[in-house]
Amino acid sequence: MEEKLIFTEQEKEAAEALTSELREKLKGTVQEDDILKLRRSLTDAVNSGKLMRDAFGLNPVVNALQTAKIAIEDIGLRRDGVMAIMLYDPVSCSCISLDDVETDFGSGVRNIIHGLVKIQELYKKNPKIESENFRNLLLSFAEDMRVILIMIADRVNLMRQIRDTPNEEARHEVSEEASYLYAPLAHKLGLYQLKSELEDLSLKYLEHDAYYEIKEDLNATKRARDAYIDRFIGPVKAKLEAAGLKFHIKGRTKSIHSIWQKMKKQHCGFNGIYDLFAIRIILDSPQEKEKMQCWQVYSIITDMYQPNPKRLRDWLSVPKSNGYESLHITVLGPENKWVEVQIRTERMDEIAEHGLAAHWRYKGIKAEGGLDDWLASIRSALEAGNDLEVMDQFKSDLYDKEIYVFTPKGDLLKFPKGATVLDFAYQIHSKIGNSCVGGKINGKNVSLRTQLNSGDSVEIVTSARQQPKIEWLKIVKSSRAKSKIRLALKEMQVKNGNYGREMIERRLKNRKIEFDEGVMAHLIKHLGFKEASEFYQNVGEEKLDIGNIIEQYQAEYDHDHSLNDNKSAESAQNFEYENPDEEKARSEDVLVIDKNLKGIDYSLANCCHPIYGDPIFGFVTVSGGIKIHRTDCPNAPELRKRYGYRIVKARWSGKGESQYAITLRVIGNDDIGIVSNITNVISKEEKIIMRSINIDSNDGLFSGNLVVLLEDTSRLSALMKKLRMIKGVKEVKRL
Incomplete structure (x- = not known):
């Protein structure tokens, strides 16, 4: 039995105090x-x-109570969110099931925990968390917005608790995640206080010396800074009161992280940062007069101090996407020091400080763009109630048009909704896309047409024999993939056109006929083609019979060169007898394969194992010999396209008298005696010898290769037909 979690006295006291505090806050x-x-x-x-305790030795129950307190006070979560926080660890360690959670606490709590579990599964794919795509994937994957809010609260609490941990490596990892992932998420959601705290604590743990150096500099200059703020505020306060405005003013020092970022960006030390603090003027203004009074304050201040027009930031006319509204100006104050002044109302300030949790009190703010519209719709939903519980039924439709999928290395790629494996292949590289034959999604083999879903891990399967097809344009969704497919098809057309022209020129050369551009142009027009490129492409793709083309060209050439004039009849004694087979072979430039063939070094190709009766062609090798291939050889298309000038026609002569080795692939049910039945059929066949048999069995099926010696294709066809008739055999094919 595993060791039970033991609470220390300090943890017991903390748990009791936090429980009482949370019960009070959640009353009702x-x-x-x-x-x-x-x-x-x-x-x-x-x-x-x-x-169990986590990697830092923290008590999971106390940790959950601390996280729940942050979620209530800084974010505004209530009953369902708090229950989900408390029950997540028991569900994760299988102490309680999600069904039990739903029975005891409702579907809302269950859905939040389910979302948290799903996101933890994403982490197992080793994603690159610093990417914008991963942040967006989390937002789309969570479905319930409270999942993300709880994650932020949990990371803030964890960062507070790990100050003195001896586990430096783990602290470094969670601090990097806080900086790259959680702080930007908090910023997106308007949780500025939590965002600033995450950034400062990350800097504290990752750049210890820089953090404390800036902190000491801030402490050393605090008195002088406060005195300067008072000197700046005094005259401003008097002018605003004289104008009859209701307001209060406060000075705010920039966060340590913000100062550090400015020092790095401006390549200067602490003393080189001129805007270490900002003056915030907060108006008590009715909502219909907010903008007017903010601009009135702007006018008063710029009359008193010289403004820097390049530093004006107007987020009143067009608020930030996360709802932030304010007017920022930088003016030259006393002692010629630049001072940033932020002008906003009470409503704007509360939203700026507390983000999403404050929005339910106010009207939603107009925003543009996918994420912005989503956040705006959340704010609108919050208006319907007095807390965040109205999001029980709220589901994310933000990424209805976008999905995010993982590469095998953990990179995240963004695609339009409905994108396929083929889209993914072209996103990686055009060569990968052009040779794609399928893929693997989460380890399972799929076709290139299979649609992707957010969070999928995708691998691509390629083949050197694959080529882009026109119908692929209907499979892909991304514009990138479509453009790459069109480019590849165009290149193939050009390549096939060149190949088609080369075929015609070579065939004419073999017949000792001159290639005449004018004659060919007439023929192309006669055949109904408007462009020569289209004609040559059809020849290259074997859509036109090149033999017919040559005959028609010959007739056209003879006509244009007056070679068909009547000649005087000659006596029969001037003609000699010619073997029709030999004449046909000579006129068509055909290599006749015969066992008695002499003077030519030829051999049968191992890639396709041709036998007597197979349609064949010859390929002239670098050494000068000729390899005989089947016309349906897997390598034939590539040989024709790349080395068309080295292809020669070939055919068999006589009868099949030699024996050829053929490999057959047999697949079927793994029944008792199936191998014996196969060998019996082969042994009864005349002039067929079984050289080897190799059978594998898996999940009730067998598959194996048979190597047999036989004379020609007719015997091969007969043997395959008999093997297919054996009970249990599902497929027989030649390799």
């Missing part, structure tokens, strides 16, 4: 029955021995 939304069920679930989890 959490029933006593909820507390009893939660306590029972946590007690069972602790007693089971499965609930």
Whole structure:
């Protein structure tokens, strides 16, 4: 039995205090029955021995209570969010099931925990968390917005607790995640206080010396800074009061992280940062007069101090996408020091400080763009209630038009909704796309037409024999893939056109006929082609019979050169007898394969193993010999396209008297005696010898290769037909 989680006295006191505090804050939304069920679930989890301390030695129950406090105070979560935080660890360690959670606490709590579990599964794919795509994937994957909010609260609490941990490596990892992932997410959602805290704590743990150096400099200059702020505020305050405005003013020092970023960007030391602080003027203004009064304050201040027009930031007319509204100006204050002044109202300030949690009190803010529209719709949803519980039924439709998928290395790529494996292949590289034959999604083999879903891990399967096809344009969704397919098809057309022209020129040369551009142009027009390139492409793709083309060209050439004039009849005695087969072979430049063939070095290709009766062609090798291939050889298309000038026609002569080795692939049900039945059929065949048999069995099926010696294709066809008739055999094919 595993060791039970033991609470220290300090942890017991902290747990009791936090429980009381949370019960008070949740009064009215959490029933006593909820507390009893939660306590029972946590007690069972602790007693089971499965609930353990984390990598930093933190108590999971106390940690959850601390996270829940942040979620309530800084974000505004209520009953369902808090219950999900408390029950996530017991569910993760299988102390309680999601069905039990739904029974005891409702579907809302279950859905939040389910979302948290799904996101943890994403981390197992080793994603590159610093990418914008991963942040967007989290937002789309979570479905319930509270999942992301809880993740942010949990990371803030963790960063607070790991100050003195001896596990330096783990602290470094979570600090990098806080900086690259959680702080930007908090910023997107308007949680500026939490974002700033995450950034400062990350800097503290990752750049320890820089953090404390800036902190000491800030402390050393605090008195002088406060005195300067008072000197700046005094005259401004008097002018604003004289104008009859209701307001309060406060000075705000920039965060340590913000100062560090400016030092790096400007390549200067602490003393080189002129805007270490900002003056914030917050107006108590009715909503219909907000903009007017903000601009009135702007006018008063710029009359008093010289403004820097390049530093004006107007987020009143067009608010930021996350709802932030304010007017920022930089003016030259006393002692010729630049001072940033932020002008906003009470409403704007509360939204700026507390982000999403403050929006339910105010009207939604107009925003543009996918994420912005989504956040705006969340804010609109929040208006319907007095807390974040209205998001129980809220589902994300932000990424209805976008999906994010993983490469095998953990990179995330963005695609339009409905994108396929082929889209993914072309996103990697055009050569990968052009040779794509399928892929693997989460380890399972799929076709290149299979649609992708967010969070999928995708691998591409390629083949050197694959070529782009016109119908691929209907499979892909991304404009990138479509343009690459069109480019590849165009290149293939040009390549096939050149190949077609070369074929015609070579055939004419073999017949000792001159290639005349004018004659060919007439023929192309006569055949109904408007462009010569289209004609040659059809020849290269073997859509036109080149033999007919040559005959028609010959007739056209003879006509144009007056070679068809009547000649005087000659006596029969001037003609000699010619062998028709030999004449045909000579006129068509055909290599006749015969066992008695002498003077030519030829051999049968190992890639396709031709036998007597197969349609064949010859390929002139570098050494001068000739390899005989089947016309349906897997390598034939590539040989014709790249080395068309080295292809020679070939045919068999006489009867099949030699024996050829043929490999057959046999697949079927793994029944008793199936191998014996196969060997019996082969042994009864005359002039067929079985050289070897290799059979594998898996999941009730067998597959194997048979190597047999036989004379020609007719015997091969007969043998394959008999093998297919054996009970249990599903497929027989020649390799």
